[in-house]
Amino acid sequence: xxxxxxxGSERSVTVAAFLDAGKxxxxxxxxxxxxxxxxxILEPAxxxxxxxxxxxxxxxxFRRIQVLGHxxxxxxxxxxxVQRANRLAAVxxxxxxxxxxxxxxxxxxxxxxxGDEFQIPVLRCPAVTGHFINKATVLMEDLSAPRMxxxxxxxxxxxxxxxLTGPAGTGKSETALALVKRGHCLVSDDVANLxxxxxxxxxxxxxxxxxYHMEVRGLGIIHVPSLFGVTSxxxxxxxxxxxxxxxxxxxxxxxxxxxxxxxxxxxxDVTRVVIPVAPGRDTAALVEVAALNFKLKVLGxxxxxxxxxxxxxxxxxxxxxx
Amino acid sequence: MNNSQDxxxxxxxxxxxxMTIKNKRGFHARPASLVAKIAFNFDGDITIEKDGTxxxxxxxxxxxxxxxxxxxxIRITASGDGAEKAVSDIEQVLKQTFEEL
Numbered sequence: 001x002x003x004x005x006x007x008g009s010e011r012s013v014t015v016a017a018f019l020d021a022g023k024x025x026x027x028x029x030x031x032x033x034x035x036x037x038x039x040x041i042l043e044p045a046x047x048x049x050x051x052x053x054x055x056x057x058x059x060x061x062f063r064r065i066q067v068l069g070h071x072x073x074x075x076x077x078x079x080x081x082v083q084r085a086n087r088l089a090a091v092x093x094x095x096x097x098x099x100x101x102x103x104x105x106x107x108x109x110x111x112x113x114x115g116d117e118f119q120i121p122v123l124r125c126p127a128v129t130g131h132f133i134n135k136a137t138v139l140m141e142d143l144s145a146p147r148m149x150x151x152x153x154x155x156x157x158x159x160x161x162x163x164l165t166g167p168a169g170t171g172k173s174e175t176a177l178a179l180v181k182r183g184h185c186l187v188s189d190d191v192a193n194l195x196x197x198x199x200x201x202x203x204x205x206x207x208x209x210x211x212y213h214m215e216v217r218g219l220g221i222i223h224v225p226s227l228f229g230v231t232s233x234x235x236x237x238x239x240x241x242x243x244x245x246x247x248x249x250x251x252x253x254x255x256x257x258x259x260x261x262x263x264x265x266x267x268x269d270v271t272r273v274v275i276p277v278a279p280g281r282d283t284a285a286l287v288e289v290a291a292l293n294f295k296l297k298v299l300g301x302x303x304x305x306x307x308x309x310x311x312x313x314x315x316x317x318x319x320x321x322x
Numbered sequence: 323m324n325n326s327q328d329x330x331x332x333x334x335x336x337x338x339x340x341m342t343i344k345n346k347r348g349f350h351a352r353p354a355s356l357v358a359k360i361a362f363n364f365d366g367d368i369t370i371e372k373d374g375t376x377x378x379x380x381x382x383x384x385x386x387x388x389x390x391x392x393x394x395x396i397r398i399t400a401s402g403d404g405a406e407k408a409v410s411d412i413e414q415v416l417k418q419t420f421e422e423l
Contacts, residue, residue, distance in 0.1 A: 168380035
């Protein structure tokens with residue numbers, strides 16, 4: 001496929017990226033250990049180091065984000081000062097990626113000091129531990145998800161996420177505009193950011209800068225929801241199929257020409273239908289029907305195959321009579 | 323600050339050029355549409371890259387999605403007949419400051 005691509009392998013996440021995302025979504029802040037912000041979070045998950053603080057280091061998940069909540073602090077306060085410092089140092093010595101203190105509590109001075117000493121960022125978050133773990137897990141999954149961007153216009157047609165691809169000037173945006181006028185939704189015009197979720201679903205979104213806008217030749221940039229209402233746009237949509245628009249080499253489109261196959265996107269197979277574009281053909285209607293046909297197949301009906309099978313059965317029945 | 327690489331044959335010649343966005347307001351709608359126009363009239367492949375994100379220069383929306391502000395370093399890559407001219411035309415556009423806007 002032509003178009004812009006970004007490498008789609010599993011991404012490593014730095015503490016800085018986690019902090020940045022956590023700042024806006026749950027008010028996370030840096031307390032100490034600034035020098036370690038470029039450290040990688042090797043496992044995108046959260047660990048409560050209770051057993052480690054008690055001195056048990058078998059199976060210590062040191063690659064994960066370490067969270068110190070109410071229970072951990074209660075335990076730390078039950079220790080005398082020397083023991084507490086030693087136990088905490090033992091956790092930091094394992095080169096954990098970062099330590100998060102929840103419930104907006106005052107961070108113990110020894111934790112601050114250890115953060116700077118081992119260059120391990122110590123973060124603070126106002127949420128209670130349970131909420132933090134839930135939010136951080138979702139955030140880390142999102143940040144570490146394989147992603148790429150593809151040149152194409154993403155639309156939603158009757159609940160089906162369709163990415164329109166094809167060389168510049170084949171009318172991707174015009175087709176999307178016609179689809180929006182028919183009541184379907186625009187997700188992104190000309191660039192789609194794709195992200196592979198743990199479930200295996202590929203989610204398409206628009207880059208922030210161009211969200212809800214389209215560029216239509218001869219009209220310039222338009223704001224879709226202002227013109228067609230809030231139902232005409234959607235911020236993200238699962239990718240179900242790709243419709244590739246192609247200007248045929250020959251002027252006439254052969255009857256019977258039908259190209260359908262699968263292509264790999266972020267390691268997942270995605271159905272791809274090629275539609276020849278030519279003056280006088282209602283591309284939007286064709287794309288709409290391609291989407292419906294896809295839905296029908298998902299429901300277990302392959303219209304073309306069933307038609308052919310019935311035809312073959314009829315023919316052989318008739319020739320059997322003679 | 324530019325380098326051209328020779329491919330295997332004449333048609334496989336790839337032009338690569340790095341440059342910095344000079345204009346105060348960054349790579350906004352007007353320069354983007356001028357660049358897309360040049361790129362669209364060029365038959366080969368032409369892309370612009372910023373921080374690992376690559377978009378086709380033929381799409382205004384693609385170029386705008388880069389959000390390239392002043393001082394951003396970008397890389398223009400083109401291949402095909404007339405690639406050299408397309409790249410230098412784009413470079414000319416990006417050298418302008420668009421202060422009249």
